[in-house]
Amino acid sequence: MTTNASKRQSKASGRVSLHDTILKDVQQKIVSGEWPPGHRIPFETDMAKLYGCSRMTVNKALTQLSLAGLLDRNKKWGTFVRAPHTISAALEITNIRKEVEDSGKDYSYELLLDRHRQVRKREAQLLDLEEDATIRQLRCLHYSDSQPFCFEDRIVNPLAAPEIEHVKFDADSPSAWMAANVPWNSAEHQIVATAADDRISKTLEIPAGSVCLVIERKTQNDKGYVTWARLAYPGDKHRLIANFTPTS
């Protein structure tokens, strides 16, 4: 098959491998939200036709995305975009409700503040926004058995996630809703220990100056930074746990 051989060559000399192209294409569609969680993606055979390649090549790309946790694959059913992007099994600190309920306590949550305002300078830098941009600010408190458990202070960039504008966070907390509904490209966490400032000590009902574990998280999609959140946990009661194995 000389024609096929030359076809292969011309494609290979495109410098980047075909299965990698396919992988990136699919990943892009997922993180951009074009293929939302639950969406059934084309069958291997169809994608093979689409890219003019063999099924094995498509299979290689999809298998990798499945291992990476972006896809769920089922025989006969097909391949589906996986539910919310969990923040890697290693450091799953998104799900405050689960955290509370796993410890056998009752979870509840209260929205303290929800307003639109102009960004501050530091925030504009942080989220790479114009100086006069408008953001939505949310503050809420997560309870464990009616004990304050975590104070969440968040700003959202409406430009990067317009669909959030219509959401009232009376039932679901912002972090829960966002984890389930907003796809992201990359996330950065910063973890720091601080002394509780005035607001935190009052809200969490702990003495001013006592110790807090603070996690700041910034997530990004292809339209820019979506949100920045600060989660403050009281004292040495809270532990972040992360498990690793060489391969995962």
Next chain:
Amino acid sequence: MTTNASKRQSKASGRVSLHDTILKDVQQKIVSGEWPPGHRIPFETDMAKLYGCSRMTVNKALTQLSLAGLLDRNKKWGTFVRAPHTISAALEITNIRKEVEDSGKDYSYELLLDRHRQVRKREAQLLDLEEDATIRQLRCLHYSDSQPFCFEDRIVNPLAAPEIEHVKFDADSPSAWMAANVPWNSAEHQIVATAADDRISKTLEIPAGSVCLVIERKTQNDKGYVTWARLAYPGDKHRLIANFTPTS
């Protein structure tokens, strides 16, 4: 090829796929230390013969391990076990020296304590040891420009890592040496904010009761728990940063 077909069938009905078996075998050899970092593993063609399968099947396994970061693969040279297991790019908090030097400061380190003693009850539980087992305890202080930067308190289980017994930690710090030389199966991190106790405040030269970020790490190989370490960083000066993408 009917004989081949039936051979395939009989293998496939072994319930677990061949490439996965190969992957696990290689991984086991690496984490057990049988194939140490730098070791050249057999060529694809040889492993194919060894397992009585095609090169593609071996390739699938090795490619995955390479993506997972356990192997380095080079054309013409072959495939090598990758250098020290870094603690996943996401949360690389092992390398204190690098951390310091990346911030433009000079790194130095001082060994404060090195002794053998009987385990305490809590430690025996933690590392799953006999009540009367002996452990090696190490304490040291990492400096950033002659400022105390991190206080390390560590216990080592000689049964799980006998080679450590001969190492004097006068040049390399225990954490550096262990990161470079001790393969591990799994690691657990716990991150917590605490108020500095007496020892920590004196060692790190900070006021008693001021805020500390403490990381506790426990690593395990196939012989059991190797070591437990507590790293204390002073105040809100220290931040743990972790970056995520959906695939990595």
Next chain:
DNA sequence: GTTACCCTTATGTATAGACTTTATATATGA
């Protein structure tokens, strides 16, 4: 001696085809 060219080696990519496994859908017979 250096350049140009070819050979070798080991991994990398891609293909076409065969068979397996899991699960649904549909028809068949008691």
Next chain:
DNA sequence: TCATATATAAAGTCTATACATAAGGGTAAC
């Protein structure tokens, strides 16, 4: 009606083969 075949669909595994690519060595021409 219900259980049981049977067909079908899609992913999973594996093979044999082919060519590409990277890196090194060797050799002959200049």
